[in-house]
Amino acid sequence: MARAATTADAFNAVAEPRRRQILDALAGGERPVNDLVRQLGLGQPQVSKHLRVLREVGVVDVRDHGRQRLYRLNGRALKPIHDWIQPFQRSWSERFDELDAVLEDLKKEEGHAHDD
């Protein structure tokens, strides 16, 4: 078997540095492809291909705007990564116990529904 496709999941999609750069850029808001091409200093076809991967994994959305295509971050698709990595923080952060306690308090003191 070969390596899993880059489009297999967010983990694989985001393993590529260029694609992380794209997401970092999109964190600042919706952007057309050419903006990203300039920011990355990479060829336009390459950027388009990276965007396709990110789109297939659901980490970005597209919207037509005249002759441009505006790409926008969909951070929720990154949640699995966050969820997986989160527990390991305990292993390097000494202050985590403290933070953990605070979070517990937050959950108890307030009865809100929440998504994380």
Added chain:
Amino acid sequence: MARAATTADAFNAVAEPRRRQILDALAGGERPVNDLVRQLGLGQPQVSKHLRVLREVGVVDVRDHGRQRLYRLNGRALKPIHDWIQPFQRSWSERFDELDAVLEDLKKEEGHAHDD
């Protein structure tokens, strides 16, 4: 150019599900290879190869113990992933602003040095 090596960084190493499983298992403490082989239901050579990748990226450490080799998690090597993903949480978690405020308070109220 081809895809970056799995040993290029933690992002690439951890893109493989089996390797994440291994790290999950090691979160419970030091384990010999055969334990992992059983838990993963994968061939022993395959597990050894995954462990090599994880070791090259610094995410696990090894220690000789008789004829066994005990592998142990080194979570700190996962910190870059955590650091990168963290800001995106804002984009899906409505409660993040609240949590953010709490963290700010923690930093101000206490003058400790800390590593996260």
Added chain:
DNA sequence: TTGACATATGCCTATATGGGTATATGATTC
């Protein structure tokens, strides 16, 4: 020292990658 156990490495193959370059598709303007 011979054999059993624990782990690592070598070799094989199918597969997909990321960048480069050329070109197709699609929208806008003149």
Added chain:
DNA sequence: GAATCATATACCCATATAGGCATATGTCAA
């Protein structure tokens, strides 16, 4: 409808993967 701008796709290539299998290395026991 022709020229132009914006983006996507097709094709080429070097590269390394993950698993399967055989085997090397290393350690302990009898």
